[in-house]
Amino acid sequence: MNDNNRIESAAETAAQVPELTKATKTELAIEGMSCASCSAAVERAVKKLEGISLAQVNLATNTGSFAYDPALVSLTQIKSAITNAGYIPKDIEGEKTRKEQEARRTDETGRMRLRLIIAAVFSAPILYIAMSHMFPLLGLPIPYFMGSHDFPLIFALIQLGLTLPVIFAGSKFYTRGIKSLFKGSPNMDTLVAIGTGSAFLYSLFATVEIYLGEFSFSKSLYFESAAVVITLVMLGKYLEAVSKGKTSEAIKKLMQLRPTTAVVEREGQEIEVLLDAVLVGDTVVVRPGSSFPVDGIILQGMTTVDESMLTGESLPVEKQPGSETAGGSMNGEGLIKYRATRVGEDTALSKIIRLVEEAQGKKAPIAKLADIVSGYFVPIVLIVAVLAAVAWAIAGKDFNFVLTIFVSVLVIACPCALGLATPTAIMVGTGKGAELGILMKGGEALETTHKINAVVLDKTGTITEGKPKLTDIRTYGLSEQTALLLCASAERGSEHPIARAIVENALEKNMDLLQPESFQAIPGRGIEAVVDGKTVLAGNSKLMTENDIDITSASADAVTLARMGRTLMYVAVNGKLSALMAAADTVRKTSREAIAKLKSMGIDVYMITGDNENTAKVIAAEVGIDHVLSDVLPGEKAGEVNRLQKSGKKVAMVGDGINDAPALVQADVGMAIGTGTDVAVESADVVLMRGDLNEVPAAIALSRATIKNIRQNLFWAFFYNLLGIPFAAGVVYLFGGPLLSPIFAGAAMAFSSVSVVSNALRLRRFKIR
Amino acid sequence: MQEEYIMKKILAGSALILSLAVFAAGCSAADVVLKYSPGSFTKIVAAYPDLVTDTTKTDHYYFITVDGETTLKISHDYSLTGANDIMIVTPVKPFLDAGLDTSKLGAGYAVTGDLFELTADYGNGTGMKDTVTDSLFDSVKSDRTMLTYHTALDHYGIKLTNGKFEYAKDYTDNDKDIVFVLAADPLTALGVDVNNVSGWTFKTMQNEDGSSVDVLLKAYDLDAK
Numbered sequence: 001m002n003d004n005n006r007i008e009s010a011a012e013t014a015a016q017v018p019e020l021t022k023a024t025k026t027e028l029a030i031e032g033m034s035c036a037s038c039s040a041a042v043e044r045a046v047k048k049l050e051g052i053s054l055a056q057v058n059l060a061t062n063t064g065s066f067a068y069d070p071a072l073v074s075l076t077q078i079k080s081a082i083t084n085a086g087y088i089p090k091d092i093e094g095e096k097t098r099k100e101q102e103a104r105r106t107d108e109t110g111r112m113r114l115r116l117i118i119a120a121v122f123s124a125p126i127l128y129i130a131m132s133h134m135f136p137l138l139g140l141p142i143p144y145f146m147g148s149h150d151f152p153l154i155f156a157l158i159q160l161g162l163t164l165p166v167i168f169a170g171s172k173f174y175t176r177g178i179k180s181l182f183k184g185s186p187n188m189d190t191l192v193a194i195g196t197g198s199a200f201l202y203s204l205f206a207t208v209e210i211y212l213g214e215f216s217f218s219k220s221l222y223f224e225s226a227a228v229v230i231t232l233v234m235l236g237k238y239l240e241a242v243s244k245g246k247t248s249e250a251i252k253k254l255m256q257l258r259p260t261t262a263v264v265e266r267e268g269q270e271i272e273v274l275l276d277a278v279l280v281g282d283t284v285v286v287r288p289g290s291s292f293p294v295d296g297i298i299l300q301g302m303t304t305v306d307e308s309m310l311t312g313e314s315l316p317v318e319k320q321p322g323s324e325t326a327g328g329s330m331n332g333e334g335l336i337k338y339r340a341t342r343v344g345e346d347t348a349l350s351k352i353i354r355l356v357e358e359a360q361g362k363k364a365p366i367a368k369l370a371d372i373v374s375g376y377f378v379p380i381v382l383i384v385a386v387l388a389a390v391a392w393a394i395a396g397k398d399f400n401f402v403l404t405i406f407v408s409v410l411v412i413a414c415p416c417a418l419g420l421a422t423p424t425a426i427m428v429g430t431g432k433g434a435e436l437g438i439l440m441k442g443g444e445a446l447e448t449t450h451k452i453n454a455v456v457l458d459k460t461g462t463i464t465e466g467k468p469k470l471t472d473i474r475t476y477g478l479s480e481q482t483a484l485l486l487c488a489s490a491e492r493g494s495e496h497p498i499a500r501a502i503v504e505n506a507l508e509k510n511m512d513l514l515q516p517e518s519f520q521a522i523p524g525r526g527i528e529a530v531v532d533g534k535t536v537l538a539g540n541s542k543l544m545t546e547n548d549i550d551i552t553s554a555s556a557d558a559v560t561l562a563r564m565g566r567t568l569m570y571v572a573v574n575g576k577l578s579a580l581m582a583a584a585d586t587v588r589k590t591s592r593e594a595i596a597k598l599k600s601m602g603i604d605v606y607m608i609t610g611d612n613e614n615t616a617k618v619i620a621a622e623v624g625i626d627h628v629l630s631d632v633l634p635g636e637k638a639g640e641v642n643r644l645q646k647s648g649k650k651v652a653m654v655g656d657g658i659n660d661a662p663a664l665v666q667a668d669v670g671m672a673i674g675t676g677t678d679v680a681v682e683s684a685d686v687v688l689m690r691g692d693l694n695e696v697p698a699a700i701a702l703s704r705a706t707i708k709n710i711r712q713n714l715f716w717a718f719f720y721n722l723l724g725i726p727f728a729a730g731v732v733y734l735f736g737g738p739l740l741s742p743i744f745a746g747a748a749m750a751f752s753s754v755s756v757v758s759n760a761l762r763l764r765r766f767k768i769r
Numbered sequence: 770m771q772e773e774y775i776m777k778k779i780l781a782g783s784a785l786i787l788s789l790a791v792f793a794a795g796c797s798a799a800d801v802v803l804k805y806s807p808g809s810f811t812k813i814v815a816a817y818p819d820l821v822t823d824t825t826k827t828d829h830y831y832f833i834t835v836d837g838e839t840t841l842k843i844s845h846d847y848s849l850t851g852a853n854d855i856m857i858v859t860p861v862k863p864f865l866d867a868g869l870d871t872s873k874l875g876a877g878y879a880v881t882g883d884l885f886e887l888t889a890d891y892g893n894g895t896g897m898k899d900t901v902t903d904s905l906f907d908s909v910k911s912d913r914t915m916l917t918y919h920t921a922l923d924h925y926g927i928k929l930t931n932g933k934f935e936y937a938k939d940y941t942d943n944d945k946d947i948v949f950v951l952a953a954d955p956l957t958a959l960g961v962d963v964n965n966v967s968g969w970t971f972k973t974m975q976n977e978d979g980s981s982v983d984v985l986l987k988a989y990d991l992d993a994k
Contacts, residue, residue, distance in 0.1 A: 144914070149917065149918050150802055150918050153799045154799050215918060215923075219920065
């Protein structure tokens with residue numbers, strides 16, 4: 001494909017990415033969210049504003065992505081809406097903010113741990129005292145002076161004294177929960193606040209009654225429920241925070257790749273400067289074993305570079321003057337001087353980090369169900385708790401029983417697990433993908449990939465190396481040397497792989513190429529140029545036919561060469577067929593293995609190519625592909641993908657991301673092979689950085705594993721709540737089963753969150769087979 | 770920094786609260802059982818004056834009995850009554866019939882004539898008392914552990930060496946206003962078949978610490994008197 005074609009493809013791609021181009025996109029960090037109801041509340045608040053086309057809030061990353069029309073709404077208004085909903089919006093300004101966020105998260109986790117320790121230290125004795133009281137048969141000794149029978153007020157006061165610090169330690173549940181209740185969007189904190197608050201206030205009332213001589217209220221103390229439930233919820237939240245930190249380890253690893261300083265040459269001297277101080281154009285010195293701090297082009301020295309953390313490619317890559325190198329890659333044994341071409345947020349590594357972060361922040365369609373349920377869940381739970389309590393009261397149960405039911409329902413129904421089920425799995429899944437060199441551009445891409453049952457592979461550059469060599473020249477009336485000189489001179493401006501092969505072959509033969517007087521690319525056909533006063537047409541048979549060139553004299557050669565799998569290029573000089581040139585591309589080493597894997601996964605594999613059927617079939621047979629789509633022009637590839645989709649297939653298109661851009665966009669999942677250009681990154685849903693076709697089955701397997709993980713998480717989250725609520729409401733008790741105490745409700749709820757996050761973390765062990 | 774400040778506040782507040790709770794716990798006003806139990810007893814003897822016979826002028830004792838047989842004797846001056854400051858006195862015949870071996874009687878038991886006595890020594894007390902309530906509760910002043918509250922029955926109790934005298938916290942709302950309690954195990958050791966003591970009910974009760982104790986009970990509902 002020539003330059004014009006590339007530009008056309010890019011323009012076509014841009015045209016197929018419609019809506020968001022008019023909207024301004026922004027991402028904000030949002031503090032104060034604790035559950036899926038919170039993220040739903042923020043989304044609701046922002047969506048109410050006019051001019052908002054996208055509001056997606058991610059609980060796992062505590063970030064929100066918003067697209068808005070600046071003519072209708074401002075960023076300030078969006079921030080105000082978030083603030084009014086009870087949460088704190090903060091700007092994300094690239095790397096600095098990212099580090100600050102990381103530091104803040106670490107600090108916050110530390111504070112959570114301290115609060116948890118305080119709560120646990122005070123809750124443990126309350127639990128002990130309460131257990132000795134509730135289960136006297138255990139024979140737990142307690143000091144005589146705090147016996148519940150003989151000293152009921154002291155018994156109550158000691159528990160009150162131990163509970164208050166726990167309440168203080170967990171005060172955020174009350175401040176946030178009550179605030180969100182008054183703002184009309186009750187959340188998990190509201191349930192905890194109302195549940196434990198009810199238990200605490202009733203116990204306080206019971207304490208006053210004991211003081212007034214009603215000792216029987218010593219049986220109505222629920223301080224231990226309030227304290228232990230708060231502690232367990234805090235434990236769950238702490239473990240959740242620790243686990244959430246681990247889910248973003250992939251990004252941390254990427255960020256740690258770069259050194260904090262760089263050695264640059266300034267005024268002839270080597271000086272060490274902070275990474276931020278490296279400027280575009282600086283000459284950077286990298287010693288053996290050190291990391292490249294920024295992107296650049298090697299000026300001096302030869303080395304091998306380990307780019308495995310960037311691309312997943314395990315073998316070191318050889319570099320020499322003129323080679324590009326990326327910041328974050330590891331220098332081998334050579335001393336290198338290179339010119340910085342991209343620094344800061346513009347480096348490839350920063351872009352990858354941003355891409356992964358954006359992907360982790362995007363919701364999968366499967367998350368919508370959890371979002372919808374979470375949005376209604378808390379108000380429904382409040383109603384269920386009240387109804388259950390009222391029903392038992394009407395049935396004649398005493399106040400203690402009714403309160404137990406009320407508190408247990410509120411506590412066990414906290415939807416934190418539901419809110420974490422999808423985003424944590426997506427975070428770990430996309431993070432794991434990034435580690436393996438598979439960049440998933442969001443939850444939707446991740447989810448759709450698991451449904452893929454047909455993969456269309458572009459031949460050139462995907463199945464093959466994309467660097468064909470000139471193998472045969474057949475001439476008709478011209479000498480081989482003249483034909484090659486004219487054709488190579490005509491093609492020297494072309495980027496088409498076969499054109500490059502011809503030019504390279506001429507240069508290898510030390511030919512002095514001529515400067516073409518004119519040059520025109522004809523998309524899907526070839527080129528027309530004037531060289532040394534002669535009109536040269538080089539391209540496929542269609543180009544010849546359309547220009548009334550008779551190619552029958554080359555028919556026999558064409559058939560022979562095509563059967564050998566060669567790609568053919570006819571050359572006509574001044575309106576007469578002069579030569580037939582043939583080139584062959586080398587199949588990538590891993591193509592056959594990758595295709596076999598795809599087929600073993602039950603996926604139909606198609607090869608799409610502009611080559612004629614014979615040539616295409618030879619390559620297809622070599623790599624084990626049964627379905628061949630040959631003679632397809634670049635502009636027709638999207639149509640072929642569409643045709644497969646109409647036949648009921650879920651199609652992934654794998655290409656180099658430039659000439660295949662329309663097809664990548666048309667496909668259900670577009671996969672760009674190689675680091676590619678911005679167009680590739682923009683067009684594709686998945687970027688396979690290592691340039692290895694094995695990443696295609698790996699991406700699909702990772703997607704399948706992630707979606708399976710999400711389904712498990714959602715099952716457990718729903719299971720906990722659906723089973724827990726009737727249990728806590730006393731339905732099981734009604735049929736002779738046990739009554740769930742608030743303490744066990746709190747433990748179950750904490751366990752549900754931790755189990756969901758732990759299950760998501762299992763994805764970190766995903767391996768490419 | 771603000772968070773650290775808050776955390777320090779929480780820690781300081783927690784320490785303060787706990788100190789206050791311990792202080793309050795140590796404060797005698799927090800002993801609500803001791804505070805309210807004399808009042809409940811006073812209400813009973815005020816509501817049923819026939820329960821009490823005052824012979825303090827002749828033999829230093831108040832007599833409390835419902836049926837005229839089983840009686841609680843309370844000394845009005847512990848310094849004058851030796852080891853018999855408070856006694857449960859009941860006919861000995863049912864116990865003899867159940868196998869009581871009087872030759873084995875130890876501390877806390879006595880048989881005088883046809884009466885079986887469970888005695889308790891609370892020391893010398895705090896001087897002569899003018900009322901039956903003050904006399905009863907002089908036992909607690911020397912040893913707080915002698916006073917109990919039984920949540921399940923809503924009873925206060927005064928421990929004796931081998932038994933207990935219990936009375937309702939609120940006699941208007943209780944069908945066992947006065948209860949005499951004899952520990953069963955020591956009686957078994959004295960040869961008594963505790964399941965066959967006429968007029969007494971054998972029962973296994975649960976202590977606050979979870980342990981169980983076998984007792985013989987004689988309970989009275991004063992409203993039915």
